[in-house]
Amino acid sequence: MKKILIVYFSRTGKTEKMAQYIAEGVRMSGCAVEMSSVSKIASDAEIIGYDGYIFGCPTYHKDMTSNMKQFLFLVERANLVGKIGGAFGSHTHSGEAAPMIYDTMQHVFKMDMTTLGPLNLEEAKIGIDEGLKACQQYGRAVGEMVNS
Template identity: 45%
Template structure:
């Protein structure tokens, strides 16, 4: 069975909520999902054994959280080229973090990215729950295509 790692960095809990919903979408599709706080990833070996990786961070003052920046530096050494990837994040006024994560995964890590990054102000607003679950389903769908 394929396995997806969904890693988030959050300050207020909203990005974690989005990560959990993406995980639900992955599981609904019959694929195993592991959801984890970025602070629990200690080395590039912690990223091994997954067929897809999805990274997300909230945006504060135009930046992703430092825990996600640290994760991206670790991930650069993990040999993720060709693996399925996705990026997401919660934001208030601006939403740069998901796009920066996505571009790093696509252009530096050379991952096979799904669509565009998922950007939500709040998982509970404007269909956010369904959008996050659909994003998870698209990750699982891309894995099944391979």
């Protein structure tokens, strides 16, 4: 069974909820999934060995958080060239973090990113059916890419 790693940062729990919903979608695709917060990943060795990767972070002050930036420097050392990827994030008004993560994965890490682009949700949509379905569909799409 193919395996996808979802790594996220969540300060208020909204982005973590997105990660859980995305994980449900990954499982619907037939892939196994492991989840971790960025603070639990200590070395690039912990990132290696997955078939796909989905990273997420909320937007604060029109940027991703500093711990997500540090995590991405760690990921760069893992050499994920050609691996399947996706990115997600929550926001209240602007939403820059998810596209930044997506672009880093695509252009710096040279990963094969989902054609859906980054999943970017307003926090108010996360707790309703629309947000749940969007997250599940995103996870399922990345999982299907990994399985193809």
